[in-house]
Amino acid sequence: MAKRDYYEVLGSDRGTDEAELKRAYRRLAMQHHPDRNPDDPEAADRMKEVNEAYAVLSDPQKRQIYDTYGHNGLQQSFSQEDLFSGIDFSSLFSDLGLRDLLGGGIFGGLFGGGGGRQRARKGADLRYDLEVTLEQVATGIEETIEVTFQEECASCRGVGAENGGLADCQRCRGQGQVVQNQQAGSMVFRQVTTCPSCRGRGQTITKACKECHGAGLKERTKELTVEIPHGADTGNAVRVTGEGALGPAGPGDLFVVLHVLPHEVFQREENDLIIVQEIDFATAALGGAISVPGLDGEQSLTIAEGTQASSTYKIAGGGMPHLHGSGHGDEYVVIKVVTPTELSEEERELFQRLAEIRRPEVNGRNTAEE
Template sequence: MFEDLFGDLGFDISGSRQSRSGAARRRGRDLQIAIDISLEEAAQGVERIITVPRYEPCATCSGSGAKPGTKRTVCPQCKGAGKTVVSNGFFQLAQTCSRCGGEGSTIAVACPECHGEGRVKITKKIKVKIPAGVDNGSQLRVRAEGEAGINSRGDLYVVIEVREHGIFQRHNNDIATSVSISLAQAVLGGEVEVPALDGKLRMKIPAGTQCGKTFRLKGKGMPDLHSRDIGDELVRVDIEIPTRLTAQQRQLIEEFARLSSEDLGGRESFTDKFKKSFR
């Protein structure tokens, strides 16, 4: 508890462990970058080359921060410990050395390239393999591709943003879409072409299909990121009711209504009633 309290203030309990601020400087900073992909790319997986601005060890001084031909010297204030101890009654508190910043050594003459930082900022291109099944907000961790530190490099976190699709809506591993069919197809049945993530496919429409009926196409959705399971494609059917009929078409539908014992005595024709039933 004391370590958590004083650690947040830059202190540490003497002799317990290395100061947090010093440890943080020895490990490079983690980086985060966002990239956007299409739904099809999320379904199949894709490789991307991303450009990452970051710090690299200075080539001139090999990361020491000292001018070539000179070297770092032991800090005279902390004697190489990287921290100084402050006594306060019962407690002994260790504070990060203000002179060397917790490094335990100082630079007499700074490197002219990095100005004593031991690192320089560059832009690096990194190939990232995005697995199939990622979703909005998925994070990929690329180890040791963050910023350089004194002892180790941080990690790079790639945040995935899947662009909104013009045809499909994603629901976990399922995808949903809709298709329109004619009145004749709804009544008599048939086949229609429906979009799929990998192109188009044919779907059977049974006779008597109602408006709003949803068909499930097994295994035509998104792959699961953590297993070999694949979601389904859900296809909602909308029926297009003709708004204009030829005289012959109207006559045939009225004949159908008569054979079906439909009462056409009211103001609304059978066609109007039929349209209403699908709204």
């Protein structure tokens, strides 16, 4: 989708001065902020658009490039992150006492790029795949798992270097950023990017830590107890807060993804269980009580007279418990009538007699009468 004109986004024209741009931005930010529009899924995108427009038009150099070359000129001169460099959105509201009006700083995460006072991020979330049985998720269990993760090296406190083993980066001279000048016609574009040599830290390691070999992190295995809720199914994840990878603002979270193993008897469909139950000819014809497996053990099921193969019986509440809320699914018993393959002499005579009695009429008369 093509970007809208920045002046159009702010409702301003090309002659608008800085003070008027600021007033327009304040008005639109208060109008479109997601915290003020919790039921509008497009509010965040509109807020990002307003932020980007003001970040460009409030900067004289970026505004001149935009006025001359449009969006293409900005894309050739600045990364998305660099568009927001040097601007603190929340400070625009500090004189109005609105910095934390919507909780924790009203502009966190809505810049569409970095810039200004960026908040430190938590570490990455981790994933652990856990196999469980149908019986285990039928009741819910506590499971102990071993998770291997990285934590800050205690020896160097995450720096990666021994004492005195850091020096200013020679490429960026300790600034963490490098400046490149690009000329397009009579215009010279100044582009500031993160230093690739030190990755923005401003320092490089000259003497690596002997414990972590310069990584700043060490691998550790930890036992955790995870509560698996009843009714869980394959693909459900249990979140363990604060057990993810380490980050500047603390660790991320661990997500334990469940995989319910196939069962030798039951087939699961959401909260219902399906079982194929074999019965003999006599029970199918005469009916009677049979025993069928259930989650809590064997249970009695009454078979009606004349039950046909593939008939299905429902045992209400015999399925899996609901993951959220109370109640259970149902158990469905699919009947399979077993045909005997070996007959005794007595059984053969009985079946022959039954066949004569039940033989269908041919040409309008019963052949058993002949």
